[in-house]
Amino acid sequence: MNTMVSDVEIKGATKQFGGNIVLDGIDLEVRQGELLTLLGPSGCGKSTTLNLIAGFLEADQGDVFIKGKKVTKVPPYKRDLGMVFQTYSLFPHMTVYENLNFGLKLRKIPKAEQKKKIDRVLALVKLSGLEHRYPRELSGGQRQRVAIARALVVEPELLLLDEPLSNLDAKLRHELRLEIKRLQKEIGVTTIFVTHDQEEALSLSDRVVVMNAGKIEQISTPTSIYKHPNTEFVFQFIGKSNSFEGVVADIGQQKVSVQAGEEMIAVDVANIIGEDKNLAIGDEVKLYIRPENIHISSTKETSTSLELHPAKITQMNYLGTSWEIDVSIIGKSVQVLTNAYDSSWQYGSEVFVGWSPSDLMLIKKQVQR
Amino acid sequence: MEPVRSHADQETSPKITTEPPKKQKKMKKRRSWVPGLLLLVPILLFLFGFFVVPMLYILYLSFISTENLSGADAVYSLQNYITLFTDSYYLNSLWITVKISIYSVIVALLLGYPIALTMAKSSARVRAIITLLIASPLLVSIVVRNFGWYLLLLPNGTINSFLLNIGIINKPLNLLFSELGVVIGLSNAYLPFMVLAIVTSLYNIDPSLEKASAILGASPMRSFFSITLPLSLPGIISGSVLVFSLSMSAYVTPALMGGANVPVMPVVVYDQINNLLHWTFGSALSYVLLATTLLSVFIFTRVFEKSKFKEVFR
Numbered sequence: 001m002n003t004m005v006s007d008v009e010i011k012g013a014t015k016q017f018g019g020n021i022v023l024d025g026i027d028l029e030v031r032q033g034e035l036l037t038l039l040g041p042s043g044c045g046k047s048t049t050l051n052l053i054a055g056f057l058e059a060d061q062g063d064v065f066i067k068g069k070k071v072t073k074v075p076p077y078k079r080d081l082g083m084v085f086q087t088y089s090l091f092p093h094m095t096v097y098e099n100l101n102f103g104l105k106l107r108k109i110p111k112a113e114q115k116k117k118i119d120r121v122l123a124l125v126k127l128s129g130l131e132h133r134y135p136r137e138l139s140g141g142q143r144q145r146v147a148i149a150r151a152l153v154v155e156p157e158l159l160l161l162d163e164p165l166s167n168l169d170a171k172l173r174h175e176l177r178l179e180i181k182r183l184q185k186e187i188g189v190t191t192i193f194v195t196h197d198q199e200e201a202l203s204l205s206d207r208v209v210v211m212n213a214g215k216i217e218q219i220s221t222p223t224s225i226y227k228h229p230n231t232e233f234v235f236q237f238i239g240k241s242n243s244f245e246g247v248v249a250d251i252g253q254q255k256v257s258v259q260a261g262e263e264m265i266a267v268d269v270a271n272i273i274g275e276d277k278n279l280a281i282g283d284e285v286k287l288y289i290r291p292e293n294i295h296i297s298s299t300k301e302t303s304t305s306l307e308l309h310p311a312k313i314t315q316m317n318y319l320g321t322s323w324e325i326d327v328s329i330i331g332k333s334v335q336v337l338t339n340a341y342d343s344s345w346q347y348g349s350e351v352f353v354g355w356s357p358s359d360l361m362l363i364k365k366q367v368q369r
Numbered sequence: 370m371e372p373v374r375s376h377a378d379q380e381t382s383p384k385i386t387t388e389p390p391k392k393q394k395k396m397k398k399r400r401s402w403v404p405g406l407l408l409l410v411p412i413l414l415f416l417f418g419f420f421v422v423p424m425l426y427i428l429y430l431s432f433i434s435t436e437n438l439s440g441a442d443a444v445y446s447l448q449n450y451i452t453l454f455t456d457s458y459y460l461n462s463l464w465i466t467v468k469i470s471i472y473s474v475i476v477a478l479l480l481g482y483p484i485a486l487t488m489a490k491s492s493a494r495v496r497a498i499i500t501l502l503i504a505s506p507l508l509v510s511i512v513v514r515n516f517g518w519y520l521l522l523l524p525n526g527t528i529n530s531f532l533l534n535i536g537i538i539n540k541p542l543n544l545l546f547s548e549l550g551v552v553i554g555l556s557n558a559y560l561p562f563m564v565l566a567i568v569t570s571l572y573n574i575d576p577s578l579e580k581a582s583a584i585l586g587a588s589p590m591r592s593f594f595s596i597t598l599p600l601s602l603p604g605i606i607s608g609s610v611l612v613f614s615l616s617m618s619a620y621v622t623p624a625l626m627g628g629a630n631v632p633v634m635p636v637v638v639y640d641q642i643n644n645l646l647h648w649t650f651g652s653a654l655s656y657v658l659l660a661t662t663l664l665s666v667f668i669f670t671r672v673f674e675k676s677k678f679k680e681v682f683r
Binding site: 094 | 575580581582585588591595596
């Protein structure tokens with residue numbers, strides 16, 4: 001079904017730690033040359049998955065394949081991978097050059113070639129001239145660049161990045177994120193990136209794997225993860241979202257109508273998500289919508305194509321590029337992100353908010369058992 | 370600023386590193402230094418009265434070359450030191466002391482390192498149990514322990530009878546009243562210091578370094594020699610310095626385990642002062658012993674701090 005070559009394949013991996021199920025039957029394919037992010041809250045199993053690939057952990061059940069070879073029981077030092085850790089993990093008693101040369105010496109690369117490779121990769125991470133510094137003498141950003149260079153210089157089969165940016169300040173994190181993306185595209189090495197930072201995942205990846213409680217919730221491109229989440233968890237975890245509760249009032253060919261308080265809200269049939277997509281009139285459902293998909297205006301006439309509902313402003317925050325406005329609707333507080341700001345608005349102003357049926361997501365509430 | 374555990378801790382000196390002194394340092398920074406200094410007054414007075422003064426008095430004595438120590442007819446010269454360095458008995462004694470101390474360091478290191486490594490890798494509970502076991506010999510008087518070794522090491526003791534019975538040897542080994550006996554005794558007695566010094570160093574190594582080394586292709590053996598061992602050098606050195614200094618000045622164990630066959634310096638000094646009442650010569654001997662110890666320790670630590678691993682000691 002997949003014509004692309006997969007560099008890593010995990011089949012039915014489970015892992016328990018003292019009775020806690022950390023991985024619950026994971027299947028994952030990583031395509032050649034792609035940058036794949038494992039994203040999820042702490043304890044979701046993303047680091048465990050990475051450690052299975054690296055070989056620091058062995059799955060209780062299931063297998064790991066790298067480039068088609070089964071490596072389930074192969075120790076890390078025989079896997080030929082590159083890895084970058086959260087704590088940089090540079091060898092403190094070695095200079096930058098010696099750190100980079102560590103893997104090359106183990107691979108018995110001739111001396112002349114060692115230097116060439118190191119020079120090349122140092123130029124790549126923009127650290128030329130710092131060969132003889134010790135890690136202690138480098139800044140946090142420089143240390144992480146050296147760590148990346150050390151992983152790349154051995155020309156590994158795979159590059160694994162375990163939350164490499166979480167120890168850096170916001171500005172550096174952004175800078176290095178762009179750099180990792182550039183390097184990855186330049187070198188073309190298949191890369192697996194673990195993070196709990198959704199912004200990082202969305203901006204870096206070719207594909208994102210959203211994990212929760214030891215399971216994969218969704219594997220997709222960043223845009224479709226954001227725009228077409230498969231599950232309630234993905235919708236809530238990625239980006240900001242507003243939710244309403246309601247009852248199905250009518251089911252049509254194109255749209256489902258939901259009675260939420262006194263308002264009737266229409267949702268596209270295509271936007272029904274979750275495991276159970278069979279709806280009946282009277283079912284309790286949840287509706288989700290992103291703040292930037294809610295339109296807000298002072299009058300009812302301005303945008304007639306949308307369903308408009310009366311609301312009251314309760315809070316306004318200026319964010320520089322846009323406004324974050326909290327409104328109260330159907331007895332709930334809803335967040336709106338907008339550029340269409342009317343200077344007459346203030347706390348308590350009566351406004352109208354509206355949305356397109358295609359921007360709402362509908363999920364059936366699980367029946368309590 | 371410094372999220373890396375290993376770094377912050379490696380920057381402490383290679384002398385034995387335990388938690389409390391570090392905390393004190395931090396507290397001192399926060400408060401004014403005056404009350405801190407006041408707290409030190411009692412111990413400073415104590416050390417001055419009972420350490421500095423006697424040491425200076427002994428140094429003074431070592432330059433008196435007459436038997437009469439008091440008053441006007443005392444003659445000041447380097448005679449004691451000249452005698453010491455020209456008499457092969459005392460030079461030999463110094464050499465034996467140094468030799469035995471070096472052997473004790475080596476034995477303690479070889480026995481202690483694997484224990485420290487095991488401790489560093491085990492869970493907090495196992496670690497606590499091992500620490501207790503390691504430290505427990507310190508609870509038993511050194512004299513009692515020495516007589517315990519007697520039973521094991523005597524010509525007709527446990528070890529010799531066992532080896533004779535299974536036919537590995539056909540006459541008893543000279544385990545007691547020999548340099549070997551003293552080394553067994555000293556390395557055993559001071560093993561806890563070695564283990565605790567090394568384990569402190571090992572705790573401070575970021576565990577992800579070993580992972581980084583493995584993923585770069587290093588086998589566990591290679592990782593140990595390239596990463597763990599060099600990074601534990603501060604512990605090895607502080608442990609060695611401790612064991613060496615303690616062995617150089619040990620009296621009870623060499624006296625009991627070596628007897629007259631192994632005349633180490635502290636035994637000779639004791640003899641001179643207590644049995645022969647040669648106070649001035651004994652004083653000179655003590656100072657030569659002290660100087661030898663300090664010089665050896667200085668050279669030893671210097672060699673490592675200037676070596677290619679100098680970065681480890683920063």
